[in-house]
Amino acid sequence: MTIKELRKRFISGELTPLEYMEELLETIRQKERKINAFTHLEKTDTLLKEAELWTEKYKSGEELPPLAGIPVAIKDNIAVKDMPLTCASKILQEFTSPYDATAVRKLKEAGAIIIGKTNLDEFAMGSTTEFSIFGPTHNPVDLERVPGGSSGGSAASVAAGMVPVALGSDTGGSVRQPASFTDTVGIKPSYGMVSRYGLVAFASSLDQIGVLAKNVEDASLIIRVIAGKDKYDATSRELSVKNIFDAFETIDGVKIGVWKELDNHPAEDGVMKVWDDAIMKASKEFQMIPVSLPDIASGIASYYLIAPAEASANLARYDGVRYAWRVLDASTYKEMVKRTRTIGFGKEVKRRIMIGTFALSAGYQDAFYKKAVAMRYRIMQNFEEAFKQVDVILVPTSPKLPWKIGQKMSPSEVYKADLYTIPVNLAGLPAVSIPAGYVDNLPVGIQVIGKYGEDEKVWAVADKLMGLWR
Amino acid sequence: MEYYVHIGFEVHIRLATKTKMFCSCSTEEGEPNTHICPVCLGYPGALPVPNKEAFKYAIKMAKALNGKINKTVIFARKNYFYPDLPKGYQITQHEPPLMEDGYLVLAESGKKIRIIRLHVEEDAAKTLYDSETGRQGENAFLMVDYNRSGVPLAEIVSYPDIHDPDEGVEYLKTLQALARYLGVSEANMEKGEMRADVNISVSTAPDKLGTKVEIKNMNSFKAIHDALEYEIQRQIHALETGETIYQETRMWDEASGKTLVMRRKETSDDYRYFPEPDIPPFELEQEVIDIEPEFDDLHKLYKEVNSWNIDEKKVGFIVYSPEIYKALKYLIEKGVPPKFAVSMYLDEIKGQLEKSGLSLEDRHKDWVVYLHKLISDGKIDNSIAKKIIRKAISQNKEPKEIYEAEFSGPSISEEDIRKTIRDILAKNPDIVQKYKDGKKSVFGFLMGQCMKAFGGKVPAATVKKLLGEELERV
Numbered sequence: 001m002t003i004k005e006l007r008k009r010f011i012s013g014e015l016t017p018l019e020y021m022e023e024l025l026e027t028i029r030q031k032e033r034k035i036n037a038f039t040h041l042e043k044t045d046t047l048l049k050e051a052e053l054w055t056e057k058y059k060s061g062e063e064l065p066p067l068a069g070i071p072v073a074i075k076d077n078i079a080v081k082d083m084p085l086t087c088a089s090k091i092l093q094e095f096t097s098p099y100d101a102t103a104v105r106k107l108k109e110a111g112a113i114i115i116g117k118t119n120l121d122e123f124a125m126g127s128t129t130e131f132s133i134f135g136p137t138h139n140p141v142d143l144e145r146v147p148g149g150s151s152g153g154s155a156a157s158v159a160a161g162m163v164p165v166a167l168g169s170d171t172g173g174s175v176r177q178p179a180s181f182t183d184t185v186g187i188k189p190s191y192g193m194v195s196r197y198g199l200v201a202f203a204s205s206l207d208q209i210g211v212l213a214k215n216v217e218d219a220s221l222i223i224r225v226i227a228g229k230d231k232y233d234a235t236s237r238e239l240s241v242k243n244i245f246d247a248f249e250t251i252d253g254v255k256i257g258v259w260k261e262l263d264n265h266p267a268e269d270g271v272m273k274v275w276d277d278a279i280m281k282a283s284k285e286f287q288m289i290p291v292s293l294p295d296i297a298s299g300i301a302s303y304y305l306i307a308p309a310e311a312s313a314n315l316a317r318y319d320g321v322r323y324a325w326r327v328l329d330a331s332t333y334k335e336m337v338k339r340t341r342t343i344g345f346g347k348e349v350k351r352r353i354m355i356g357t358f359a360l361s362a363g364y365q366d367a368f369y370k371k372a373v374a375m376r377y378r379i380m381q382n383f384e385e386a387f388k389q390v391d392v393i394l395v396p397t398s399p400k401l402p403w404k405i406g407q408k409m410s411p412s413e414v415y416k417a418d419l420y421t422i423p424v425n426l427a428g429l430p431a432v433s434i435p436a437g438y439v440d441n442l443p444v445g446i447q448v449i450g451k452y453g454e455d456e457k458v459w460a461v462a463d464k465l466m467g468l469w470r
Numbered sequence: 471m472e473y474y475v476h477i478g479f480e481v482h483i484r485l486a487t488k489t490k491m492f493c494s495c496s497t498e499e500g501e502p503n504t505h506i507c508p509v510c511l512g513y514p515g516a517l518p519v520p521n522k523e524a525f526k527y528a529i530k531m532a533k534a535l536n537g538k539i540n541k542t543v544i545f546a547r548k549n550y551f552y553p554d555l556p557k558g559y560q561i562t563q564h565e566p567p568l569m570e571d572g573y574l575v576l577a578e579s580g581k582k583i584r585i586i587r588l589h590v591e592e593d594a595a596k597t598l599y600d601s602e603t604g605r606q607g608e609n610a611f612l613m614v615d616y617n618r619s620g621v622p623l624a625e626i627v628s629y630p631d632i633h634d635p636d637e638g639v640e641y642l643k644t645l646q647a648l649a650r651y652l653g654v655s656e657a658n659m660e661k662g663e664m665r666a667d668v669n670i671s672v673s674t675a676p677d678k679l680g681t682k683v684e685i686k687n688m689n690s691f692k693a694i695h696d697a698l699e700y701e702i703q704r705q706i707h708a709l710e711t712g713e714t715i716y717q718e719t720r721m722w723d724e725a726s727g728k729t730l731v732m733r734r735k736e737t738s739d740d741y742r743y744f745p746e747p748d749i750p751p752f753e754l755e756q757e758v759i760d761i762e763p764e765f766d767d768l769h770k771l772y773k774e775v776n777s778w779n780i781d782e783k784k785v786g787f788i789v790y791s792p793e794i795y796k797a798l799k800y801l802i803e804k805g806v807p808p809k810f811a812v813s814m815y816l817d818e819i820k821g822q823l824e825k826s827g828l829s830l831e832d833r834h835k836d837w838v839v840y841l842h843k844l845i846s847d848g849k850i851d852n853s854i855a856k857k858i859i860r861k862a863i864s865q866n867k868e869p870k871e872i873y874e875a876e877f878s879g880p881s882i883s884e885e886d887i888r889k890t891i892r893d894i895l896a897k898n899p900d901i902v903q904k905y906k907d908g909k910k911s912v913f914g915f916l917m918g919q920c921m922k923a924f925g926g927k928v929p930a931a932t933v934k935k936l937l938g939e940e941l942e943r944v
């Protein structure tokens with residue numbers, strides 16, 4: 001059931017927000033113990049009371065905000081007032097947010113019910129949702145496998161039917177890759193479309209709040225609600241979106257680009273087979289044009305310097321001085337900070353802080369950080385060139401199928417799995433990952449990437465393609 | 471052996487905006503930790519949004535320092551850990567600064583001190599140490615007041631063009647006065663609105679710099695002067711005895727009158743600057759770029775005040791006190807002679823107010839204009855003017871009220887004045903005789919008798935003139 005359908009039923013009284021909430025809570029009761037999608041669930045009483053309130057209001061027939069009574073889950077690196085904001089890290093384990101993120105405030109104003117916070121890799125650094133103090137999240141498609149990451153909790157909660165939509169965040173693919181792994185839709189908007197105020201910064205120039213849902217319509221509808229320039233985020237912009245319940249724009253004559261160099265950087269065989277089928281099907285409806293993006297594979301090197309560099313500064317505030325957890329038995333300030341950070345951060349987070357600090361340090365900044373930034377501009381230019389010929393570009397979402405939880409992989413192997421998603425963040429572009437097929441019952445997603453600010457077009461094409469591939 | 475001293479300053483001046491640099495918290499003083507929010511506390515997820523008002527203040531100072539203005543603002547992160555630094559980095563203009571390659575003309579000597587740069591940044595919070603928290607020993611710990619966190623600052627960095635402690639203080643006083651003339655900052659050192667770190671080196675060749683030593687923790691001009699004196703002697707002594715001078719940061723210890731080692735630097739600090747990704751670079755608005763400072767060269771003011779032919783000792787004080795300079799200038803433009811303006815406004819009014827624990831207000835300027843008019847019209851003299859001032863202050867009234875109630879009366883005609891004088895002369899024939907015999911010093915006694923009789927209602931000059939004439943007639 002889409003959100004539009006839900007709203008219709010709420011209005012007609014065929015289904016009430018209270019009945020729907022009870023349904024979801026029952027699903028959560030049955031599945032959550034095995035999936036572990038949530039780091040925090042709002043109290044059942046509170047949720048039922050809120051749902052009941054909306055039920056009464058629908059009965060009264062008054063005009064209600066667009067998401068009245070619709071439950072939403074929020075990734076636990078986005079601030080919700082009076083709820084924990086842990087980033088799945090020991091260092092923020094005791095932290096409760098005193099304020100709402102702008103995106104969350106807009107959802108609440110639109111009538112959404114915040115059901116809880118979802119699991120992630122610590123500070124959104126990872127692609128499996130295994131590196132969490134709350135333990136790994138399991139993929140609803142196959143419980144032995146990872147749901148992807150870092151928005152794995154949001155993806156799993158949607159995939160398991162525990163919530164219709166969930167907010168995630170996407171720094172290098174953290175919304176799109178879990179969408180691909182859990183057979184859901186993941187939207188990463190143009191950089192600046194959604195305010196980052198209240199999103200705990202990982203890499204500020206790459207981070208963007210996104211949405212996970214079962215279909216493109218639901219996901220895009222949430223973006224339409226939370227988009228807009230925000231006085232609390234200097235990087236936010238007013239990018240055009242339609243009214244919340246409007247139909248997608250028409251896409252007659254849209255030209256679809258297909259990444260030419262994929263053969264040089266191929267995905268696993270199974271993924272490639274789904275890809276080939278999908279392109280074949282799409283070519284019956286659309287004009288398909290091969291486009292060259294010669295440098296985007298260098299995105300990994302660029303990203304794994306820029307993101308840690310920014311993170312090394314963004315995570316400096318977790319020093320134990322003002323809030324959250326700290327070691328109590330240190331005798332000096334220096335010792336307190338050192339030990340709090342040593343114990344409070346997990347291994348992957350510390351690895352990235354070290355890399356970032358090194359990349360920015362005097363004598364190395366030119367060779368690492370500045371080169372990475374130069375490469376980022378090359379990648380932007382690659383896209384600019386390609387978009388002279390086409391309206392959107394297709395690239396697989398992940399070179400790998402969801403792997404087993406606990407599978408041993410070196411950090412560089414894991415980083416390489418972000419090959420297809422990272423360039424989009426480096427260029428600040430809008431993209432959607434949509435389900436494109438299966439290999440041995442494991443889902444495969446494909447990304448639709450668009451020009452900066454043309455998010456609506458990307459969604460319209462993605463919606464159409466998803467219909468073809470299903 | 472001759473020694474050559476090179477002194478340079480890094481001065482932080484708090485810009486007088488109502489709200490902080492990157493959030494909308496108030497910059498006013500208040501109970502500790504009351505003007506705070508997620509942004510200036512560095513809470514997870516909070517973002518900085520630049521307060522462009524700060525540049526309206528900073529641009530005045532930047533232009534008054536005569537350098538190249540960079541219209542593109544790029545903020546950077548300066549990374550280091552400190553309890554008073556909530557984000558673990560300070561947001562500052564790194565490259566380019568708002569202004570580069572400028573100079574400041576010292577007010578008194580007219581000497582040019584070259585300025586390397588002026589840039590805008592956020593202040594850190596304020597750390598309260600044991601002496602301020604009242605906790606000692608086992609209970610001692612640092613306390614931090616975040617009200618100051620994120621307050622906008624302009625940092626002004628000079629070349630080491632200064633060669634002695636007096637010149638150093640003159641530089642700081644000029645800078646402080648300039649900030650006040652421009653309305654950029656109150657720049658009170660006691661309140662931390664102006665803070666100066668100094669670097670100093672002593673060498674044995676005029677064109678060569680010695681080993682650079684930084685000194686921190688000086689909260690007054692006197693402390694800076696004393697610290698520089700001490701440090702120059704310490705370094706000369708080291709050079710003479712062959713001791714090593716280390717490149718280090720020292721702290722001025724007021725109690726012992728010494729500079730003490732804070733930390734020694736083997737290499738320069740690495741702050742790992744990089745562009746602040748939360749704030750896209752922006753161009754200053756045209757209305758900001760177009761702002762012109764009303765003052766820049768305080769030495770010009772110094773020469774102007776000097777030309778007033780007033781007590782030399784007061785010239786510096788007037789130039790360093792914008793409110794007083796502006797008031798005197800106003801009076802002079804109204805036709806009040808400079809000497810009279812200084813004596814009434816500065817010595818009398820300001821002096822009397824301070825005795826009563828009060829301070830100058832704008833209306834006091836017009837007191838001087840009023841009293842000067844009465845004197846020019848021959849209605850009162852200087853001593854009556856001073857009496858009126860005292861009464862006005864002690865009775866909390868306007869001089870006009872005092873004059874009209876006590877000194878104007880029905881005005882006495884010249885004939886009545888002469889009559890009274892003649893009566894007094896008639897009563898003192900022996901003294902008049904002495905005067906006639908050539909003992910002119912008795913004039914003062916007769917003058918006193920007359921003044922008493924008029925009760926201060928006739929100006930002394932008039933009495934003097936008429937008394938002289940009447941004596942001739944006797």
Ligand SMILES: [Zn+2]
Nearest residue numbers: 493495507510
């Ligand atoms: Zn604030």
